[in-house]
Amino acid sequence: MINGIHINYYMMLSTILFIIGAIGVMSRRNTIILFMCVELMLNAVNLLLVAFSTLHNDSSGQVFVFFIMAVAAAEVAVGLAILSMIYRNIKSIDTHLLGNLKN
Amino acid sequence: MLGYTITQWLFGILSFLAIMFALMVVFSRSPVNSVLYLVLTFFCIAGHYLLMNAQFLAVVHIAVYAGAIMVLFLFVIMLMNLNQDNEPQKTALSKAIAALIGGMLLFVMVGALKGTENLNLQPQSNATEIGLVKNLGRVLFSEYLFPFEIVSVLLLAALVGAIMLGKKEVKS
Numbered sequence: 001m002i003n004g005i006h007i008n009y010y011m012m013l014s015t016i017l018f019i020i021g022a023i024g025v026m027s028r029r030n031t032i033i034l035f036m037c038v039e040l041m042l043n044a045v046n047l048l049l050v051a052f053s054t055l056h057n058d059s060s061g062q063v064f065v066f067f068i069m070a071v072a073a074a075e076v077a078v079g080l081a082i083l084s085m086i087y088r089n090i091k092s093i094d095t096h097l098l099g100n101l102k103n
Numbered sequence: 104m105l106g107y108t109i110t111q112w113l114f115g116i117l118s119f120l121a122i123m124f125a126l127m128v129v130f131s132r133s134p135v136n137s138v139l140y141l142v143l144t145f146f147c148i149a150g151h152y153l154l155m156n157a158q159f160l161a162v163v164h165i166a167v168y169a170g171a172i173m174v175l176f177l178f179v180i181m182l183m184n185l186n187q188d189n190e191p192q193k194t195a196l197s198k199a200i201a202a203l204i205g206g207m208l209l210f211v212m213v214g215a216l217k218g219t220e221n222l223n224l225q226p227q228s229n230a231t232e233i234g235l236v237k238n239l240g241r242v243l244f245s246e247y248l249f250p251f252e253i254v255s256v257l258l259l260a261a262l263v264g265a266i267m268l269g270k271k272e273v274k275s
Binding site: 002003004005006007008009011012013015016017019020021022023024026027028029030032033035036037039040043046047050051053054057058059060062063065066067069070071072073074075076077078080081082083084085087092093094095096 | 108110111114118121122125126128129134137138141144145148151152154155156157159160163164167168171172175176179180182183185190191192193197198200201202204205208209212213216219220233234238239242243246247250254257258260261262264265266268269
């Protein structure tokens with residue numbers, strides 16, 4: 001129990017958020033929205049890490065979340081740079097057009 | 104109120120809002136709307152962090168995600184001039200398959216978590232002050248000092264990489 005809330009509810013919430021992100025990755029074609037859904041999945045995992053770190057009264061989980069945030073920031077910066085370069089070359093960020101990278 | 108404490112009410116409301124906004128991110132047709140809904144989702148998650156007394160992470164989450172990453176997304180979307188009209192759509196069949204796979208994954212995960220509500224996990228102690236800046240900073244700069252320095256190298260590499268990728272190629 002974290003402040004009167006059972007850890008089970010946190011597990012359910014982050015599972016649902018993760019699966020919404022996964023459905024978004026599978027059902028959209030816009031690469032930027034794919035990126036956003038990946039962020040959503042990362043955040044679902046972060047939420048569960050913080051919940052268990054609070055439950056076990058151990059700071060390591062929260063430090064881990066801090067590092068995940070730093071890695072996510074780096075990933076988004078490089079990913080969006082790649083996307084804008086692709087957009088400059090083929091004038092689209094549709095995933096179906098990115099299938100053949102050599103052309 | 105109906106046998107629930109104020110924290111439980113807040114948890115319920117924040118969870119509902121987070122799930123609704125996350126669904127709007129996936130299903131809204133315009134990319135700009137998706138970004139704005141994602142910002143709202145991140146605010147709900149920051150509220151969850153506050154409920155768990157992780158104030159440092161709540162502030163960092165808002166600063167990094169809502170402040171930096173989402174602004175980057177918005178700028179890129181506006182540079183590419185994406186809107187509802189030229190938004191590529193998958194066929195209804197592949198969307199239905201994606202929803203089916205997601206639903207099956209949800210079913211399996213919820214089924215796997217089914218037995219955990221009887222698990223009587225109690226906090227080790229009631230003093231949950233590990234999320235405060237003081238305690239987290241002490242852990243970060245003693246136990247996790249080396250990873251912390253490595254993260255700065257990672258961010259530098261990402262910075263250089265983004266500039267290298269983003270600049271126009273010089274015709275030689």
